[in-house]
Structure formats: structure tokens, C-alpha cells
Amino acid sequence: TLFVDGNHENHIRLQKLPIMEMFGGKVGAVSDYVYHLRRGEIYTIHGRTFFCFGGAFSHDRKWRSLNKTYWEEEIPSSQEMEYANQNLEKYNCKVDYILAHTVPDDLIPMVGLSRDEVDPTRRFLNFVVSKVQFERYFCGHLHMDKDLSKYSILWDRVIQIF
Numbered sequence: 001t002l003f004v005d006g007n008h009e010n011h012i013r014l015q016k017l018p019i020m021e022m023f024g025g026k027v028g029a030v031s032d033y034v035y036h037l038r039r040g041e042i043y044t045i046h047g048r049t050f051f052c053f054g055g056a057f058s059h060d061r062k063w064r065s066l067n068k069t070y071w072e073e074e075i076p077s078s079q080e081m082e083y084a085n086q087n088l089e090k091y092n093c094k095v096d097y098i099l100a101h102t103v104p105d106d107l108i109p110m111v112g113l114s115r116d117e118v119d120p121t122r123r124f125l126n127f128v129v130s131k132v133q134f135e136r137y138f139c140g141h142l143h144m145d146k147d148l149s150k151y152s153i154l155w156d157r158v159i160q161i162f
Contacts, residue, residue: 005054011073040084
């Protein structure tokens with residue numbers, strides 16, 4: 001099982017996972033069969049490239065407890081964003097798939113939501129999709145199933161890509 005982090009993960013625990021090389025990038029090893037795909041990494045799986053970038057702002061923070069049900073690290077750091085940008089440059093800004101937790105900021109109105117909150121993750125992903133050539137973008141943060149052009153927002157669906 002491979003996963004990108006969301007916003008309600010225990011990010012302190014994810015950062016402490018043993019790091020190993022897998023699929024051409026670094027992963028956090030949860031167990032022998034479960035791996036965290038780290039922010040900014042590009043992996044090659046079955047000959048296809050995947051740019052991964054987890055995290056998102058928790059809009060429900062006022063009902064949550066810091067370091068218990070949300071973590072400041074849910075928002076990617078500037079270092080993670082810079083690392084992601086450098087990796088994308090190494091791949092000439094071309095990958096097959098983008099796996100993220102949330103959508104780029106420009107898609108928010110297209111799914112019927114308002115931009116009433118500032119999410120640095122969405123802003124960075126806006127920058128990513130403006131410069132990267134990709135076949136399909138997958139995410140799940142919005143708790144809906146919806147396809148928009150090259151974007152698939154997943155909630156109850158599972159999509160086979162191989």
C-alpha cells in the first residue's frame with residue numbers, strides 16, 4: 001500500500017518513519033507492505049512517473065486539537081516546496097501522474113466551493129500544474145467523487161491505472 005499524506009495524519013510520526021529508497025525516490029516505511037510517498041518525490045512504478053505532494057490546510061482547525069487531531073506540518077514547508085520544484089526540474093517538468101491530497105487553487109470554484117480560506121498547499125499545486133505536463137491528477141481531500149478534465153477527485157471510487 002502506497003499513500004500520500006493528507007491533513008489529519010500524525011505528521012510528527014510520519015517524519016520519524018525509517019526512510020528507504022524505493023521506486024527511484026525516498027519513502028517512509030510504515031511496515032513491510034505500507035509506504036508513505038513523501039512530498040516532492042517522483043517515483044517510477046511500472047514504467048510510469050508519479051509526482052507526489054501531500055498535505056493541505058485543515059479548515060476545521062477550530063474544532064481540533066493541535067498535535068492530537070491536526071498538526072502544523074499538514075502545510076508543506078518552503079523547503080518541501082523547493083525540493084519538489086527541483087525534482088520537477090530534473091524531470092523537465094513532465095510526469096505521467098500527480099498524486100496529491102488536495103486540488104490546485106484554481107479548481108476550487110469548479111467543484112462548487114469558495115476560496116474563503118488561504119491554503120498554501122493549493123497555491124503551490126496551482127504553480128505545479130501551470131508548469132508541469134501530466135496525464136492525470138489524483139486527489140481526495142474534498143470528500144467527493146468528481147472528474148474535471150485531467151483531474152480525478154476520489155472519495156468512494158478506486159481507479160485502476162495499470
